[in-house]
Amino acid sequence: MSAARTARERVRAEMVREITDIARTHLAREGAAGLSLRAIAREMGMASSAIHRYFPTKDDLLTALIIDGYTALGEAAEASQRAGDPPAERWLALCHAVRDFAVARPHEYALLYGSPVPGYQAPADTVAPALRTTLVCGRIISDARPTPPDLAPPPPAAIGPDIEAIRAVMPGVSDDAVTRAVTAWTALFGAVSFELFGQFDNTITHRREFFDHGMRSLARYLGL
Template sequence: MSTIRGARERARIEITAAIKDEARRQLAAEGAAKLSLRAVARELGMVSSALYRYFPSRDDLLTALIIDAYDAVGEAAEKAARGEAGAPALPHPARWLAVACAVRDWALAHPHEYALIFGSPVPGYTAPQDTVGPASRVGQVLIGVVRDAYLADGLAVPPQSAELRTEGARMAADLAADLPPAVAVALVAAWAQLFGLISFELFGQFNRVVEAREQLFRHAVHELGRSVGLPAGRPAGAGGAGG
């Protein structure tokens, strides 16, 4: 009996994965707004009503894709923050850069999933609570890198804005109680700005403007690291000292 259940569950997992794969293919071809359970079913040789055994509605399928995407980019960021297995730990500015580059690499490799989570909202769809956790993973990684730097060497705490005293304290308490509020504020801003760089590249705003996109990205991310208080990893003009 347990083997039967095991087989059934294995089949269920496989079919669920196949549905999501096909849905991702449609995401790329037609966009999230036109994601249709019927088309997915047709492509899979199933009948549309059968899909409802796996996803109770189109929105639930969308939610699953969104969570998968957040988890994938979050995992890429976490892996980059850990560094290579046997290798010595990178200095903190280099880890910051590695995380950002990992996010960008994932985005370039999965542009439609990136657009799903960081692009325009899907009309008529509102994300449920389940997406909140996965959505915060990249941010948590960035916080972790800065926290490590703070505990190890301290930070050049960025200037505090008087207007943001209350909100800064609230955000710090929510996100990273052990960091100075000014650092928490700078981190949230850097987080949004990091994705601004990626979105502009991915969504075509850099067309006819920026050619050396990776170099610009690395440079800007390095400066973003400084904006949250990290030390300058590769001093300007030192001729590629870092790594």
Template sequence: MLTFVTSALGLGIIAAMAEPAPPVTARARARAELSRDIKRLALRQLADEGAGALSLRAVARELGMVSSALYRYFASRDELLTALIVDAYGDLAETISTATAEVEPGRFRSRWGAACHALRGWARREPHRFALIYGSAIPGYRAPADTIAPATAVMTALAGIVDGAARAGALADVDGEAVGGELAAQLDGVAHVLGEHSPAPVLATLAGAFGQLIGMVNLELAGHFVGGFEPADALFDRTVRQMAAGLGLQDLDEPGRAAPEPPA
């Protein structure tokens, strides 16, 4: 009976996928285009004045619209900010995934490096968008639940590298402090969300590495390396390699690599 039901559901899904999508109306296209224009101008405001100064009225003026018309697209400043935040997380996660996909399978240390450099490159190209998601809190704005999954996508793109190494037996044993108590419970929850199979100490190190990564990029964008580490390429590259070593990431073709059995 279960097989029959599963097969029937599968056939139903296939049939639904085979059905042509309903045509996009001219009105829907116009709405999507105007929504893109609103977000484009809002991003320009962010770049010029910061997220705290974002104004729907100012965006409406630039579009030659009355502000009441713009509110039909975004009901409030916070709704527009949320849309920009979701877009930024999605764009960054896709950038990281694209960069890692270009690295040969099994080269987990190299994938980590590609991911970190992709994140930094995106942040340098889009500093106002990076600040929107990883900068200071925006006065008066409280991120809704809609932003949780997009935010997780960035961490998942990085965690997937570590998880892949653990599954392939390319995660070296590193001396690490045992994890217990409150942190162990927190890591269990994080592992569930990320679909991680790495040991708890490795996952804790990953969380710390992520914080270090975001912190270094923020310091660079804020100009704190000027006069000392400018450009910061060599420092960043060294730090990325240290993160990979701390996580125990290895390339499967690495000379002299001990190949432990992959986890069951």
């Protein structure tokens, strides 16, 4: 009974993997809004009703793709870190890991950080995978305990509760350092999105070099 159950689980896992692999190719062609369980089933040569045994709805498939995407990005972020490297180098490694993921897998990046899919609401299952990359950044800042240069006004009192919530991923860090970390994190993904979604077309040619310079500048802004 146990062996049979294991075999069934293995077959199911293989089917789920095949469905999500095909879904990624459809994602590249039609985008998230155009994803269709019926079309995927047709390509696999299976009845459209059969695919619902694995993904009852399109939203379930989107959730699986989002979790896979966040997991892959989180793994890349974690793999970029080397024990003993200075905080600035760890920050740069993390930034390039995010950009490299986006350049190599643009449609998955767009699913995670592009325009929301109409009618789709991401469930709580996506939160932990999404936090993996953020936690890498938090560890860098927390380990460094930076004292940023005096280049900006102190954070306004109104965002104090937000700072306290964010400090959960970078304990022991000053309010100013937390605020700067969020600003730098926003700038990182803004730079990647500008490159990926065409805002740098006919403007920035050497994009990796431009990106590297920007992230090094942010390292100084962070006090790393």
